[in-house]
Amino acid sequence: MKQPITLYTQISNLLTTIGNPVRVQILLAIGTGEACVCHLESLLELRQAYISQQLMILRKQKIINSRREGKYVYYQLLNPEIVGIIQKAGEIAGVQDDTLAIQNPSNCKCPKCKMEENITSRNSSDRGKE
Amino acid sequence: MKQPITLYTQISNLLTTIGNPVRVQILLAIGTGEACVCHLESLLELRQAYISQQLMILRKQKIINSRREGKYVYYQLLNPEIVGIIQKAGEIAGVQDDTLAIQNPSNCKCPKCKMEENITSRNSSDRGKE
């Protein structure tokens, strides 16, 4: 028996929503952790309003969730397996896995990144030869 | 170092191409085997010209490949892992796995389906209780 078109539309909505190049980057940047808007802004080097628009689209499609901490808003993936979809799509499209890895920006000024930057700096200066 | 936007565009192209509800159905119907246009026509109950258009889009994005056998053209996926992406997207979107399974139509008239229909009919009539 033929399935109702809405089944495929649900899948379609998910795939087309994550399938915009800027939203791909945002989702990879959030990854299995979380990211704030200024984090994404400095990482992607795009205007804040535009990033907020993309986040709005992802929120509306129930792909991301947010929590506010003072002035800062942190976003997480409702289902981190979406990163797996993007990575598999990258494999199929011929993109090297390591090139999809999102580096942390060096100038995000939110408290969380400042805290992690301190830890990373300390780890880097403490680290011996590998 | 920031990755060139083309990396994400390649992923984006793949995801948006497969992320149309009709093309989702086509890709699931082809699956790990192959399907002809009249097969897809009777399965999806859509006009042949429209199905051919979708196949053209999939061909242009190098997602499917074709072989001609007389008047009939059979399509296969260049990378069957695309089905895995769609199934995972279905899981995330809350679609039951079994509802994505594509049933074979009962009235495709290509030689390949007629041959398989004979085998299936024979298997069905021979089959005992499960």
Next chain:
DNA sequence: GTTTCATATTCGAACTCTCGAATATATTCT
């Protein structure tokens, strides 16, 4: 209270995609 900083939202132009209609092309049958 106002100012500053972080983020969200709306509008509109330009562009892309969807899908119907018409028709062209390839192969086989007569």
Next chain:
DNA sequence: AGAATATATTCGAGAGTTCGAATATGAAAC
């Protein structure tokens, strides 16, 4: 050869998406 069948391609109207610009809103600092 023409007719029938299977499939491909092009065009265009309408809908949807992208992205810039402008601005609104929320929280913290002063």
